[in-house]
Amino acid sequence: MLAASRRPNIRLCDHTGLALPIAPALTGRMTHIRLTPLAQSLPATVPFVGPETQERARGSAFEARLGANENVFGPSPQAIRAMAEAPQWMYGDPESHDLRTALAAHHGCTPDHIMVGEGIDGLLSYIVRLMVGPQDAVVTSAGAYPTFNYHVAGFGGTLHAVPYVEDHEDPQSLLAKAAEVDAKLVYLANPDNPMGSHHKGEDIVKAMDDLPATTLLILDEAYVECAPEGTAVPLPADDPRLIRMRTFSKAYGLAGARVGYAIGHPDLIQAFHKVRNHFGMNRAAQAGALAALNDQPYLAQVQQQITQARDQIAQIAQDNGLTPLPSATNFVTIDCGRDGDFAKAVLDGLIAQGIFVRMPFVAPQNRCIRISCGTPAMLQALATALPKALADAKQG
Amino acid sequence: MLAASRRPNIRLCDHTGLALPIAPALTGRMTHIRLTPLAQSLPATVPFVGPETQERARGSAFEARLGANENVFGPSPQAIRAMAEAPQWMYGDPESHDLRTALAAHHGCTPDHIMVGEGIDGLLSYIVRLMVGPQDAVVTSAGAYPTFNYHVAGFGGTLHAVPYVEDHEDPQSLLAKAAEVDAKLVYLANPDNPMGSHHKGEDIVKAMDDLPATTLLILDEAYVECAPEGTAVPLPADDPRLIRMRTFSKAYGLAGARVGYAIGHPDLIQAFHKVRNHFGMNRAAQAGALAALNDQPYLAQVQQQITQARDQIAQIAQDNGLTPLPSATNFVTIDCGRDGDFAKAVLDGLIAQGIFVRMPFVAPQNRCIRISCGTPAMLQALATALPKALADAKQG
Structure with a gap:
């Protein structure tokens, strides 16, 4: 029943081009393991080697x-204290109610505009799963966030990449490509990783005049707390054209806790309930993020x-x-x-x-x-x- | 661009039959939100209301x-200390190397037989995603774990349920149904939730003689540390017929930390790398689980x-x-x-x-x-x- 022979080792590629051998690959000959055709086609890669x-x-x-x-520089001491005091024998609140309420106050919207998830990575997985099926077109920049590309590939989408322009992701060419390929999603990080560059939020808004009516913009603002005033896009939380991604992993110093959140129209936020891991949030992480937010x-x-x-x-x-x-x-x-x-x-x-x-x-x-x-x-x-x-x- | 009217409220159903109103449902009329046909068909339910x-x-x-x-009764004081000391500004090790190594020693297998994930819920989502596509058959017991059913529905699978027999999940009828419908997966919790009943591990092994060669058994042993000796199934870790699910949420007292693990054949474990959220594990949770494991x-x-x-x-x-x-x-x-x-x-x-x-x-x-x-x-x-x-x- 076990495979008689093994394929050559699959290799992991990281951001630096390093490649490390990992365990032998799935042979597909084990009768009890009937992967879907899509899963069978996917490589066992990781976006980054840790x-x-x-x-x-x-x-x-x-x-x-x-x-x-x-x-x-780490998280607020109040966040550290809140995490230490959180009773880890209890499951976390599946609604992340207290954190969503505080985030809503912070951003001037309602909790229905906020989805808390297991880091931006987790939220990207959910939004791609909700919207991208086999052969659906998605647009990003060549060299932008590999984990987003990993999720698009993982749900069978077709990724179209446009080049950076002068070390900036280029909204104009992203949106032109989205129109050309009828993209369901277009990904733009502002500020950008890995180049550190940024656009003014108002320039993003202007560029969005060319966003196709059938394309959702994922605006990854993971680094926005490190950026100059005016970098965050000045649009209402319920603008249905985009979903914004934020995180406690960067300026708030809680990368290990895995807390990200999305801001978007309530109808879109609501859709996450269809697929998300409702009890996926670490309880101490919820408490830590709340305390970090409250320690401006x-x-x-x-x-x-x-x-x-x-x-x-x-x-x-x-x-x-x-x-x-x-x-x-x-x-x-x-x-x-x-x-x-x-x-x-x-x-x-x-x-x-x-x-x-x-x-x-x-x-x-x-x-x-x-x-x-x-x-x-x-x-x-x-x-x-x-x-x-x-x-x-x-x-x- | 916003929906002109709203559908009636979707309602959440919980384990008790309670139903609570939540926000209005996605109308599907927002042009920027083009859900996949599968996502469009899914209700915005939660398996349990918290x-x-x-x-x-x-x-x-x-x-x-x-x-x-x-x-x-909570986790080991050593786990609490380890979590408090974990540097939460660092992402967790995406390999969960130290925890997997310790679990391998604990179970007498190798780290390649172990996949650590965001609770059993997260691992169930991954294994269903890997193996179940639209209309693929899956078998469980009527009244067994709703979150498993949620994941099967979420990836478009067709769920077949067999009744309990004398308040026990019944391996014979589960496996007979699996053969009848050519199931890719069959789910069995031992001990069982919500009835608290259990089978001897050796009886599960005997019943597995009838497991179709093309069906993978998911054996959920979340509660096995609370069960009599002999409940855990006495099979080698690399038996390709099944994947075992274990957790730190129950006897180890770390439900809030979200740490589960799967034990299975390395070829199957390897497949998780195709789809999992590689950086999804909370760093303190990894440390806490390791300390809890070490405090037998x-x-x-x-x-x-x-x-x-x-x-x-x-x-x-x-x-x-x-x-x-x-x-x-x-x-x-x-x-x-x-x-x-x-x-x-x-x-x-x-x-x-x-x-x-x-x-x-x-x-x-x-x-x-x-x-x-x-x-x-x-x-x-x-x-x-x-x-x-x-x-x-x-x-x-």
Whole structure:
């Protein structure tokens, strides 16, 4: 009944181009495992290889964890306290009522405009599942968030990608492509990851004049709390043309808790109830996110720390003859000045010295490496490691 | 662009038959929201209404939370400490490597036999998504776990249900039905929820002689740590005929953390990587589950507390002239001796007095109410409330 032979190992591809072997692939010859044709066609890939996987492969921990755009400054102490006090023997409230109510007050809408989910990743999975079936067209930028692409592929959609324009995702070409292919969804991150660039919210609104009436815009504002005033799109919560994604993983410092939320028209928010994992939210995470939201002074302090860290990363880049790109996020993307192979060599040189970083994976953005804001000690480690990584890359 | 009119309210059905209004339904007339035909056909239901929702509806908190089969004795203090110490600014390890390694040692298999996920609910969603497409046949028991049914419906599968036999899920009729309808999946919980009954593991193995070669058995052993020795199915981890579901939500006391795991053949476990939310695990939850697993003496103590609480619930039932059913779980199902309407009246009478309980929802099992193990104080509150609930139900 077991497969007599095995296919070659499937390999995982991460954001940096690293590839790691994983367990042998499903052979499809086990009679009890009748995958759907779609599932059978999917590779067993991951959008990103985690830093822990890399640490296990290299046999030691990273000195500086600057690759996943986590917030090293951490969550509000009030969030930490709320999580510690949450009774974890109880299932979380499946409505996330208290958190949704607080978010509604924060954003000036009603709880019916808010869906709380297991990070933006989880919410993206739900919205793709609701709207995308086999061969349905979806539009994104080449080099934008791979996890969104993973979900589109996972539900059989057809992804159309348009290039960045001057290191920005380009709303005009995204929406033109959406019209051309009759896209059900178009994805736009503002600010952008991995480039750190941003558009003014009012410019997004103007571009949306060209949004086809049959296309929903997913506007991923994961980094918006790190961005200048005016970056968030100034549209009412119930505008039916778009759904906004927000998270507690970045500026709020709760990446490990898995709390994201979507803002949209109540009819669209309501549809999530059809498919979501109703009891999927960690109870302490709900409490932690609520406490973090209620501690806006702490958020303001973190925003200052992020600004300082961005300046410090930019200075380190310039000290090494590299060009830091302007950032509206909690990371700085550094132009290494040559091609993707060179940037990859620099990245490898940093990783070899215990500095976890990632990089864009599509040309010409892959001339860059991406450094998350770190503590002064972590950035000192970066400053120490970068000259050698650069020198080795130039020799390579 | 917004819908000009609204459909009537969709209503939620819970395990008790309670129905609560929620927000108006998606009209399907918003041009930007083009749901898939499958999503359009799905109701916006929840498998269970949470106790918090009921508390908000009634305007006060429950005195005794005995309805969701949570573990009121809570997790190991070591788990609480591990969760408090986990750095929540970091994403969780997407491989759950340390937890999977420990689980493999615990079960005498390899980490490749283990998939950790966001509770059994999350894992059920993934396995259904992998194997069930529109019109694919799936078999379960009428009155068994509604969340499994929700996932089957959510991916377009056709559910076939067989009745309980003497308050037990019946492996023979489940497997006969699977052969009859060419089921891709058959679901069996052992021990069973909501009846608390169980089969010996070796009897499940014998029944599996009739498992069709093209059907995968999902064996939900969520409550197995509360059951007598010999309940867990004595089969090797890589038996390709079944996938086992386990959880930290019940005996380990971590329902709020959302940590479940599946044990199965590596080829099947590998398939989860095709669709799962790779970064979906809460970091503290991973650490808490690992610490809970490593504190087996605490688990043994909880098992004793559960046994005592079951005895106490049985005594309360008998003191009121009702019949407690034998339980291999952390709850006791009480036969109220009449029909479903009567049991529902008893349940309503308990809820009105601040005692949160649930009940089976299919006849003839709906002659019962289901009481989770509680602290002595909670069970004292139950003992106080039950006579009035019964008297009122008899008068009703």
